Amino acid sequence: xxxxxxxxxxxxxxxxxxxxxxxxxxxxxxxxxxxxxxxxxxxxxxxxxxxxxxxxxxxxxxxxxxxxxxxxxxxxxxxxxxxxxxxxxxxxxxxxxxxxxxxxxxxxxxxxxxxxxxxxxxxxxxxxxxxxxxxxxxxxxxxxxxxxxxxxxxxxxxxxxxxxxxxxxxxxxxxxxxxxxxxxxxxxxxxxxxxxxxxxxxxxxxxxxxxxxxxxxxxxxxxxxxxxxxxxxxxxxxxxxxxxxxxxxxxxxxxxxxxxxxxxxxxxxxxxxxxxxxxxxxxxxxxxxxxxxxxxxxxxxxxxxxxxxxxxxxxxxxxxxxxxxxxxxxxxxxxxxxxxxxxxxxxxxxxxxxxxxxxxxxxxxxxxxxxxxxxxxxxxxxxxxxxxxxxxxxxxxxxxxxxxxxxxxxxxxxxxxxxxxxxxxxxxxxxxxxx
Amino acid sequence: xxxxxxxxxxxxxxxxxxxxxxxxxxxxxxxxxxxxxxxxxxxxxxxxxxxxxxxxxxxxxxxxxxxxxxxxxxxxxxxxxxxxxxxxxxxxxxxxxxxxxxxxxxxxxxxxxxxxxxxxxxxxxxxxxxxxxxxxxxxxxxxxxxxxxxxxxxxxxxxxxxxxxxxxxxxxxxxxxxxxxxxxxxxxxxxxxxxxxxxxxxxxxxxxxxxxxxxxxxxxxxxxxxxxxxxxxxxxxxxxxxxxxxxxxxxxxxxxxxxxxxxxxxxxxxxxxxxxxxxxxxxxxxxxxxxxxxxxxxxxxxxxxxxxxxxxxxxxxxxxxxxxxxxxxxxxxxxxxxxxxxxxxxxxxxxxxxxxxxxxxxxxxxxxxxxxxxxxxxxxxxxxxxxxxxxxxxxxxxxxxxxxxxxxxxxxxxxxxxxxxxxxxxxxxxxxxxx
Numbered sequence: 001x002x003x004x005x006x007x008x009x010x011x012x013x014x015x016x017x018x019x020x021x022x023x024x025x026x027x028x029x030x031x032x033x034x035x036x037x038x039x040x041x042x043x044x045x046x047x048x049x050x051x052x053x054x055x056x057x058x059x060x061x062x063x064x065x066x067x068x069x070x071x072x073x074x075x076x077x078x079x080x081x082x083x084x085x086x087x088x089x090x091x092x093x094x095x096x097x098x099x100x101x102x103x104x105x106x107x108x109x110x111x112x113x114x115x116x117x118x119x120x121x122x123x124x125x126x127x128x129x130x131x132x133x134x135x136x137x138x139x140x141x142x143x144x145x146x147x148x149x150x151x152x153x154x155x156x157x158x159x160x161x162x163x164x165x166x167x168x169x170x171x172x173x174x175x176x177x178x179x180x181x182x183x184x185x186x187x188x189x190x191x192x193x194x195x196x197x198x199x200x201x202x203x204x205x206x207x208x209x210x211x212x213x214x215x216x217x218x219x220x221x222x223x224x225x226x227x228x229x230x231x232x233x234x235x236x237x238x239x240x241x242x243x244x245x246x247x248x249x250x251x252x253x254x255x256x257x258x259x260x261x262x263x264x265x266x267x268x269x270x271x272x273x274x275x276x277x278x279x280x281x282x283x284x285x286x287x288x289x290x291x292x293x294x295x296x297x298x299x300x301x302x303x304x305x306x307x308x309x310x311x312x313x314x315x316x317x318x319x320x321x322x323x324x325x326x327x328x329x330x331x332x333x334x335x336x337x338x339x340x341x342x343x344x345x346x347x348x349x350x351x352x353x354x355x356x357x358x359x360x361x362x363x364x365x366x367x368x369x370x371x372x373x374x375x376x377x378x379x380x381x382x383x384x385x386x387x388x389x390x391x392x393x394x395x396x397x398x399x400x401x402x403x404x405x406x407x408x409x410x411x412x413x414x415x416x417x418x419x420x421x422x423x424x425x426x427x428x429x430x431x432x433x434x435x
Numbered sequence: 436x437x438x439x440x441x442x443x444x445x446x447x448x449x450x451x452x453x454x455x456x457x458x459x460x461x462x463x464x465x466x467x468x469x470x471x472x473x474x475x476x477x478x479x480x481x482x483x484x485x486x487x488x489x490x491x492x493x494x495x496x497x498x499x500x501x502x503x504x505x506x507x508x509x510x511x512x513x514x515x516x517x518x519x520x521x522x523x524x525x526x527x528x529x530x531x532x533x534x535x536x537x538x539x540x541x542x543x544x545x546x547x548x549x550x551x552x553x554x555x556x557x558x559x560x561x562x563x564x565x566x567x568x569x570x571x572x573x574x575x576x577x578x579x580x581x582x583x584x585x586x587x588x589x590x591x592x593x594x595x596x597x598x599x600x601x602x603x604x605x606x607x608x609x610x611x612x613x614x615x616x617x618x619x620x621x622x623x624x625x626x627x628x629x630x631x632x633x634x635x636x637x638x639x640x641x642x643x644x645x646x647x648x649x650x651x652x653x654x655x656x657x658x659x660x661x662x663x664x665x666x667x668x669x670x671x672x673x674x675x676x677x678x679x680x681x682x683x684x685x686x687x688x689x690x691x692x693x694x695x696x697x698x699x700x701x702x703x704x705x706x707x708x709x710x711x712x713x714x715x716x717x718x719x720x721x722x723x724x725x726x727x728x729x730x731x732x733x734x735x736x737x738x739x740x741x742x743x744x745x746x747x748x749x750x751x752x753x754x755x756x757x758x759x760x761x762x763x764x765x766x767x768x769x770x771x772x773x774x775x776x777x778x779x780x781x782x783x784x785x786x787x788x789x790x791x792x793x794x795x796x797x798x799x800x801x802x803x804x805x806x807x808x809x810x811x812x813x814x815x816x817x818x819x820x821x822x823x824x825x826x827x828x829x830x831x832x833x834x835x836x837x838x839x840x841x842x843x844x845x846x847x848x849x850x851x852x853x854x855x856x857x858x859x860x861x862x863x864x865x866x867x868x869x870x
Contacts, residue, residue: 003667020667022632022831039667040587040635063831093800095831122823123830125633134633138590145580152475155573157659157842159861160595160642161608163868173596175610175619177656178646178865184610184619191861194870197457198560198569200475207595207641211613221612224592232438232455232474365528388557388870395558396457396498396530407592426594426626430613433598435629435823 001069007041010081012072019044019084020092022126023064025104026057036079037068038103038128045083046070056089062103063126065093103127109422111217121426121435132261134425137411139258141205143250144226151242153228154199158191160184160207164385171211173221184209187404188227190389193336193363196231196400197392203228205407215430217419218355220408222428229402236338236346236362239401240324243350243360244276247322254414267415268353273320278348280327284310300329308354324360325349335377336370337361338401350403353413362401367393436504442476445516447507454479454519455527457561458499460539461492471514472503473538473563480518481505491524497538498561500528538562544857546652556861556870567696569860572846574693576640578685579661586677588663589634593626595619595642599820606646608656619644622839623662625824628771628798631666631835632827638663640842650865652854653790655843657863664837671773671781671797674836675759678785678795679711682757689849702850703788708755713783715762719745735764743789760784763796770812771805772796773836785838788848797836802828 004017021039033048035057046068048054070084101107101120106129109117117124124130145155161177162185172183188204195202204227212219228246233239255262255270279287285296288306291313296303302310302325314323326348328337333345338361340346347361364370370393374381381390411423421427426435439452456474468483470492481503483489505519536542536555541564544552552559559565580590596612597620607618623639630637639662647654663681668674690697690705714722720731723741726748731738737745737760749758761783763772768780773796775781782796799805805828809816816825846858856862861870 020833022833040589065831065833092833093831095829097829099830100826120826122629122632122827125630131633134591135589137592141590142580142584145577149577154475154570155576156569156860157642159657159863161644161657161863161868173610173612173617175608177608177868178648180868182868194557195560195860197557198566207592209596213613222594222596385869391535391555392557394530394532395534396500396528398455398457398500398527425591425630428594428596433596433612433615433617434820 003067005041006037006039006044006080009044009072009084010074013074013082014072016069016071017084018067018069020067021065023057023060023062023066023095025062026060028054028057034083037066038126043079043128045075045078046087047083047085048087048089049085050087053087053089056091059096060091061095061098063095063099063123064091065095066091099123099126101127109418111419114419114421118421118427118432118435125425129265132258132265133411133415133417133423136254136258136261136265136415137407137423140250140254140411140414141407143253144205144246145203147246147249148203148228151201151245153201153203153230156188156192156195156199156202156204157206158185158188158195158204160209164383171213173209173211186210187225189336189404190386192227192229192402193397193400194389194392196229197395197397200231200398201229213430217421218409220420220424220427220429223409223420224407224424225404226407227402227404229400231398231400233362233399233401235399236348236360236401239360239362239403240278240348243358243403244322244324247350247352248272248274248276251414262415265415271315271319271321273318276322276324276350277314277318277320278324278326279310279314280344281325281329282327284325287313301332302349302356304355307351307356311351311354321353323351325351325356328359328361333361335373335379336363338364339373346401350405352410353416355409355413357410357413358403358405360401360403362399365393365397365399438502440476441472441474441479441515444479444507444519445509448509448517449507451504451506452519453502453504455502456500458492458495458497458501458530461495461497463489463492469518472501473561478514478563480510480513481522482518482520483522483524484520485522488522488524491526494531495526496530496533498530498534498558499526500530501526534558534561536562544853546854549854549856553856553862553867553870560860564700567693567700568846568850568852568858571689571693571696571700571850572842572858575685575689575846575849576842578688579640579681580638582681582684583638583663586636586680588636588638588665591623591627591630591634591637591639592641593620593623593630593639595644599818606648608644608646621645622660624771624839625821627662627664627837628832628835629824629827631664632830632832635666635833636664648865652856653844655855655859655862655864658844658855659842659859660839661842662837662839664835666833666835668797668834668836670834671783671795671836674795674797674838675713675783678793678838679757679759682785682787683707683709683711686849697850700850706750706754706756708753711757711759711785712749712753712755713759713761714745714749715779716760716764717762719760722748736767737784737791739790742786742791746786746789756788758786759795760786760791763794768796770808770814771798773799774808781836785840787845788851790844790848792845792848793838793840795836795838797834800828800832800834 505522
């Protein structure tokens with residue numbers, strides 16, 4: 001007999017079906033005995049009346065793998081709208097010990113319990129609430145790729161083993177590569193710019209690595225990054241528009257298609273406008289000082305509290321939880337960003353629900369100016385590690401810009417989790433290398 | 436004026452359009468002067484008659500970035516079916532040196548020229564033929580994901596920084612992880628099996644790492660792997676059917692949608708049946724000996740020559756270039772494979788065009804038997820690195836199986852390239868860590 005998925009039994013009312021899954025709950029009350037069965041599509045309630053069948057369940061614990069044949073009886077109160085009666089059980093994998101964590105009730109995500117959460121991750125992920133987080137995450141990735149395909153972006157796979165730190169930065173993992181020193185890529189930055197010369201519009205979703213010495217709610221040493229780069233832009237507004245469309249489009253889709261999961265996870269309601277408000281960093285400093293009486297006159301970039309504040313402000317005033325903070329001061333820009341006319345770079349931060357999720361710059365595409373900016377930043381353009389990158393400019397790169405954002409952090413913010421690690425299946429930080 | 440993509444100019448016959456791209460060819464013959472312009476969608480020919488416009492091109496080389504406004508004149512012989520006349524040029528990024536490699540004519544992929552190919556990769560990828568390889572690759576990835584979504588698989592992201600070598604194997608890259616020893620994941624094997632307990636059906640496309648000491652056409656140290664795992668199977672035929680459907684479905688789609696690119700790259704014609712022939716390894720040994728008179732009576736697994744031979748045999752006899760070699764001898768199986776009744780494991784190799792592209796086993800899902808098999812293989816189940824993995828079994832994993840294959844090698848075989856590195860944007864091997 002073919003297996004029916006739990007979510008589909010309602011289509012077979014009054015007929016006999018076979019379902020397969022994990023024993024999810026067992027309520028043997030003497031008079032009314034039932035179990036629930038979990039499969040990838042949901043939960044189904046199974047009424048067990050026959051003594052011989054009941055006997056098969058003796059000593060079996062949550063997680064036991066079994067098939068159940070029975071008649072579908074409609075019941076609006078039951079999960080998936082029906083339950084199974086007159087059943088015959090077939091135990092496929094008996095489990096005789098209790099799972100170390102709850103599968104049915106939400107697991108604690110309190111800071112002091114996170115270590116337990118990750119220690120039992122292999123089983124804890126079967127918890128219905130945990131599963132929802134990663135279903136949302138998988139959908140998000142699908143929607144992001146869908147949007148990028150629709151906008152003529154080509155997927156690329158760039159190397160994660162590289163010769164030097166792409167941005168000349170510290171905090172890289174180093175290792176011996178056949179007697180040469182190699183590092184794990186912190187970002188595909190240089191490669192995606194090179195690839196603009198090939199496909200104009202490229203993207204990659206892949207792991208990146210950073211030897212983060214901090215143990216905070218924001219730091220992990222392996223993140224899944226979305227990287228996007230586009231050529232032949234008319235100006236940096238084109239890049240802002242693209243990231244705005246991407247974020248709005250995918251968020252709306254996630255909130256529509258995963259509304260039940262998001263509700264069950266107590267995710268905040270989504271408030272977005274078609275156009276995200278754009279405030280310059282200077283404006284935000286001023287607004288923030290005026291409203292909070294906190295002096296930020298010595299700050300160049302936004303403080304974390306200003307990031308939170310401007311998002312709240314925009315949510316109330318503009319009805320939008322995503323905000324662009326434009327006009328990054330040149331003292332904070334990277335050598336490959338393009339300067340704007342005055343003291344600022346053509347770069348904006350995209351803030352969402354209180355934190356920066358992406359930096360969105362136009363790149364400097366003019367070879368000679370790029371060389372100057374490298375030297376000014378103390379980066380040696382004659383370093384052999386840059387020769388390939390620079391050749392892309394020497395032989396013609398159009399005006400371009402792009403952005404990258406951490407998928408993990410985005411998922412964290414979408415659901416309203418407290419720690420980036422809760423949005424990662426098996427997170428890695430300074431203290432955790434397993435499971 | 437808005438930019439029109441080269442492939443779309445035919446839609447604007449007799450109208451004025453603006454195109455943007457790279458100077459691809461320059462033929463200034465005195466009488467008839469024209470250039471061609473490359474953008475992400477193709478090539479367009481531009482007739483330059485006006486002297487002032489011609490003057491703008493003086494000294495400019497291939498790769499120069501420019502926009503061209505002009506009137507679309509239909510011409511069936513021209514690429515994209517039309518060319519631009521009465522043009523006005525706008526040079527955006529002048530390039531005054533010749534590119535180090537040809538952009539228009541195919542680059543040599545001869546073994547002795549591969550080093551040059553990769554040395555100038557950042558520019559060489561702009562070559563029209565190279566671009567086709569990676570367009571096909573991007574499409575393949577899209578189709579693979581599409582197939583897996585349609586079959587209810589959930590995408591996962593598993594860590595690439597791990598505590599030990601997943602399969603207890605050698606050839607791993609090791610590095611210092613905050614004073615602990617970490618390795619780069621060779622495969623998401625253990626994680627994808629754990630995730631069967633959560634989503635039943637999971638997949639991942641991500642980089643994996645192997646410290647390959649060999650310098651051959653088949654060895655690179657970083658590969659893009661597709662990994663698939665599915666639970667609640669009725670037997671290992673279910674896994675074979677799934678990989679068969681995946682491969683047939685995506686190959687047919689690639690050969691349909693990328694037929695022009697494949698033809699231009701001289702890719703072999705595709706010959707596939709709905710069902711791929713299934714020969715046991717014992718049968719192949721026998722057929723091969725009989726037909727070639729080569730003695731393989733001492734061989735356990737297939738020799739490379741047998742892999743080539745059986746694919747040729749099946750192509751001729753069955754009209755199918757993909758073949759399953761079933762019945763892997765137990766002496767060659769991994770500890771997590773399931774034994775079959777006699778000397779063989781429930782595992783098959785999927786061969787395509789002469790080489791194995793994937794091993795397709797059912798896993799041993801019974802906790803006690805798995806422990807036995809680990810011990811027999813010399814793997815210590817009490818090693819803390821396995822505790823998470825084993826807990827997934829202890830708390831109930833259904834019968835499951837899966838497969839993984841290298842995307843790079845698959846692309847190589849689809850196009851008929853000679854070396855896996857030709858299918859990788861920036862390959863990494865024992866001698867090459869850049870670009």
